[in-house]
Amino acid sequence: MHLREETVRSELIFDGKVVKLYKDEARLEDGSIVNRELIKHPGGVCVVPIDNEGNVYLVKQFRYPFQTELVEIPAGKLEYGEDHRQCGLRELKEETGAECDEFVYLGKLYPTVAYDSEIIHMYLARGLHFGEQKLDDDEFLDVFRVPFERAVEMTMNGEILDSKTQIALLKTKILLESKQ
């Protein structure tokens, strides 16, 4: 590790409900000082729920930064310190009403490495059993299902743009094919 940047100053600019923003100064390996803008977020969990007929459950919801509806897999924000497996099972239940027999860790992703320390964990859920959808008070979303290969096609052709959804679906495809 010869490329380290050492923090020499850190200022909390904004302490929000969702993000914290810091303005830092860091020393590079050549001794020069650079500014670093840093977002902190508690992170999240997303789940690829596949039923016994090979359909995947997707959610469509309005995403404020893009002023449009986006198609995603079920997901939610971690509380600080919360176990991501438990959070994933809870979000799956809340958004789709499903519990599952099999819950396989697919790894994690760093959405925005240059300026945001958020981490998202991914799971594959199979053996689904359905109860009732139970959303948060300020959460509005539509759940629908498509054949898994159709969701992969939506990722390849740009109908699915969200990063966690693209990665989790493509990793699932490669994982399932490797087991055939």
Place this chain on the structure above:
Amino acid sequence: MHLREETVRSELIFDGKVVKLYKDEARLEDGSIVNRELIKHPGGVCVVPIDNEGNVYLVKQFRYPFQTELVEIPAGKLEYGEDHRQCGLRELKEETGAECDEFVYLGKLYPTVAYDSEIIHMYLARGLHFGEQKLDDDEFLDVFRVPFERAVEMTMNGEILDSKTQIALLKTKILLESKQ
């Protein structure tokens, strides 16, 4: 589109070199008002460079939010209004020294849909010709190459965590396999 959130107030909290942070109020479809924290960023471009021997060029650089080196494909930030194809060709040249005969658009990703409007465009570069690496003054990175299937393995096993790199490599794998 029945899930719209209408902006009723927007306050610029921080106007940085990399990000802008807004604190907005939006009206939900049931009439209630919610706070929305919004990051704006000019977006970026990333490139999967594959040489005639089937190796992919990767870069390893220190990423401040994670306080460690991460493995990524070559990438760079767009200037506001800049053409993403030109930006991708420039970043490929700057970070690896390569020009290419073939530059195929792989689509885009939204890294952080809940609170950040950043968009990253992805390209596949083939038919590489090499000149000299030319980095920005505050940019320090190591370039190395691995067989393409090894890079896919690094994505599947968690050695590669960056979202744009995971998506661009997995989309490339599926695209190249579909053409075989």
